[in-house]
Amino acid sequence: MLTKVHTTEIHDELHRMLLTAQFGPAQKLKPEDLRKRYNCSANTIREILLRLTAAGLVTFEEQRGFRTREATPERRHDVTKFRILLEQEGAIASMQNGGLEWEAQLAAAHHKLSHIETRVATSGAVEDNMQLWSDAERDFHKTLISACDSALLRETYNRVYDQFRQQMVTQERDFGTNYFRAIISEHQAILDAALARDEPTCREAIYDHLKRNL
Amino acid sequence: MLTKVHTTEIHDELHRMLLTAQFGPAQKLKPEDLRKRYNCSANTIREILLRLTAAGLVTFEEQRGFRTREATPERRHDVTKFRILLEQEGAIASMQNGGLEWEAQLAAAHHKLSHIETRVATSGAVEDNMQLWSDAERDFHKTLISACDSALLRETYNRVYDQFRQQMVTQERDFGTNYFRAIISEHQAILDAALARDEPTCREAIYDHLKRNL
DNA sequence: ATTCAACAAAATTTCGAAATTATAAAAAAT
């Protein structure tokens, strides 16, 4: 009898681990180890790793297995630059296409995010709120471009956002209260420009928010 | 004894078939059929289809298998718009970073392409030269952005180019001599603007080349 | 005639193991 396995759950778990630096950069991901840890077959692990490769979080070389992506300044620069391009284009398209519903969703996402960021900035409890902040940050940026009419751009952005996050957490940067104090106003600037439909200002706000990673 | 199978070759074969409309739009890709056709295991087919899903040429739904992508005007529009964005950004970065070597490669790729296009436009032998033209066209556009400093943009462009091609061939368009007569000058305009480092003109030339698919 | 349930057939997913290939270690040759 086959023990029921939950491929999706293992996938999500590994995905989460990759975005919280539970593995080192360019670290080998051994199917045999993972197989034992999750009590499933090597094939299932292989399929999951192939999907994570498609997401850009893992690299694959024929006959030599899987690795987490490298974390280098060059790659961080590349991912950041590309994210800026996609987010600017997506945000502007959203500003042109989005209506009241989009504005409301963006305001809501920002409200949540700024609440968490303020709490972290004042209390200093970074670790405790990391996952919460992480989800809220992703949601805000995703909502920003959500009214953009290109499904392909949105899909691509989601991939790139994850890769960006992977670079961030892997190259341990200053995630102290200073960081959170700084980004509160940056997120506010993006929100304001977006709702005001001020395209050049929004472009600039997105750039200013991300330029520290270039 | 296991009969040696060539996963890569089957993959490339299916990839080629997807880009030459050997399957209908949104057609189910049955692992069992493919397994028999290529004389390999269902698992191997599954792995290949997962890779093609990562490339964006195939869709996958849990427990209900794989399908070729749909071919709709909306999707063609989306893919075209995104391709224009990536190609414009990539070309301009190439013009800024590329040196003599890049110029030479671009000139070479264009020479090949225009030779084939002229032959097709005059002889009318479209079918006979389709694969040849297809490879040359891809190579020209790929070379155009090859000196762009973002590996991520280049990777993404390659994926989107394939998806664009898939839409083109699936929605049978006018691939007669008229088409080839038209694009000869369009490719020439892109080349000229790129070598002249004229950014606005190059942007426009890329748009003009692709706008018929919007 | 339409809807629903029960069953049968087909397709998908997962497994455990065999076969292949890469990697590491030891031995031999320069």
Next chain:
DNA sequence: ATTTTTTATAATTTCGAAATTTTGTTGAAT
């Protein structure tokens, strides 16, 4: 001592089949 060959070990890929889920069909109930 360094390089090359050989051997042993480990990892990857592929298979064939079992288990699961979906899809299609038949027959009963409304």
